[in-house]
Amino acid sequence: MKKFFIWFSIIVLAIFSSYVAVKMAALPSTYNGVGELIVNDTIKKTGAINSVTAVVFDFRGYDTLGESFVLFTAITGSAVILRNNKISKANGGHEDEKA
Amino acid sequence: MKKHNHNIKSKDCIVKCSANIVLPLALILGIYIILHGHLSPGGGFQGGVIIAGAVAIVYVAYGSKDTQRVFNAERFKISEDLGALGFIFIASLGIIYGTSFFKNVIYNQGQVGKLYSSGTIFWMNFAVGYKVLAGIGFLILIMVNTLKSSDKKE
Numbered sequence: 001m002k003k004f005f006i007w008f009s010i011i012v013l014a015i016f017s018s019y020v021a022v023k024m025a026a027l028p029s030t031y032n033g034v035g036e037l038i039v040n041d042t043i044k045k046t047g048a049i050n051s052v053t054a055v056v057f058d059f060r061g062y063d064t065l066g067e068s069f070v071l072f073t074a075i076t077g078s079a080v081i082l083r084n085n086k087i088s089k090a091n092g093g094h095e096d097e098k099a
Numbered sequence: 100m101k102k103h104n105h106n107i108k109s110k111d112c113i114v115k116c117s118a119n120i121v122l123p124l125a126l127i128l129g130i131y132i133i134l135h136g137h138l139s140p141g142g143g144f145q146g147g148v149i150i151a152g153a154v155a156i157v158y159v160a161y162g163s164k165d166t167q168r169v170f171n172a173e174r175f176k177i178s179e180d181l182g183a184l185g186f187i188f189i190a191s192l193g194i195i196y197g198t199s200f201f202k203n204v205i206y207n208q209g210q211v212g213k214l215y216s217s218g219t220i221f222w223m224n225f226a227v228g229y230k231v232l233a234g235i236g237f238l239i240l241i242m243v244n245t246l247k248s249s250d251k252k253e
Contacts, residue, residue, distance in 0.1 A: 047206045048137035048217035056142065057220045057227075061190060061201035067144075068227055072183060075234045082241045 118160030133228035147231025182230025
């Protein structure tokens with residue numbers, strides 16, 4: 001029974017993905033799309049000379065928001081893991097000053 | 100375990116004097132990179148990490164007790180939250196002005212190529228730089244504390 005489900009899901013996935021691949025190959029090209037706009041109209045649209053910063057902070061602002069919150073989450077996790085060390089250091093700090 | 104692994108002595112004159120020279124230069128370079136993010140290579144993330152390196156420089160030169168005395172971990176935490184909130188506030192200026200989130204609504208302020216130009220990009224650079232310098236500085240401060248407590252166990 002388990003084997004049947006595995007093969008069934010693989011076959012369904014293969015049929016669906018080949019259908020999507022055939023359909024997507026027929027889509028029009030995006031060569032003159034947003035890339036052209038970013039290259040040509042950066043200064044006109046944002047006023048920033050550095051177009052990389054214009055992309056990071058303006059055209060793809062959501063990406064930067066996610067990046068900064070990845071950093072926030074990483075720091076929060078490190079603080080949770082290393083909190084015990086911090087507490088023990090706070091207790092041991094006075095002994096160090098006496099010595 | 101013997102303790103002659105500590106090959107960099109803190110309070111050593113050479114390390115201390117070179118740190119005194121390098122530290123202001125690193126701070127000024129970081130501030131420059133944050134403020135000129137829309138004009139030259141760099142931006143908030145890179146400049147913030149450079150400024151946060153000041154914590155590591157102070158630790159290498161002056162030892163962990165002085166690092167504790169100089170830097171306030173609580174203030175770092177509050178600064179990071181303020182940076183994140185400021186970033187979201189600047190991003191939601193678009194909603195206040197009546198368009199979409201993250202829309203650059205004040206892009207035509209100032210001259211193109213001058214320091215104060217490009218509207219929200221400048222302020223977002225500043226907010227992200229503040230957030231990153233506080234966050235990475237807090238991370239390095241916590242790691243320094245861990246180093247000290249593992250030294251004590253040996």
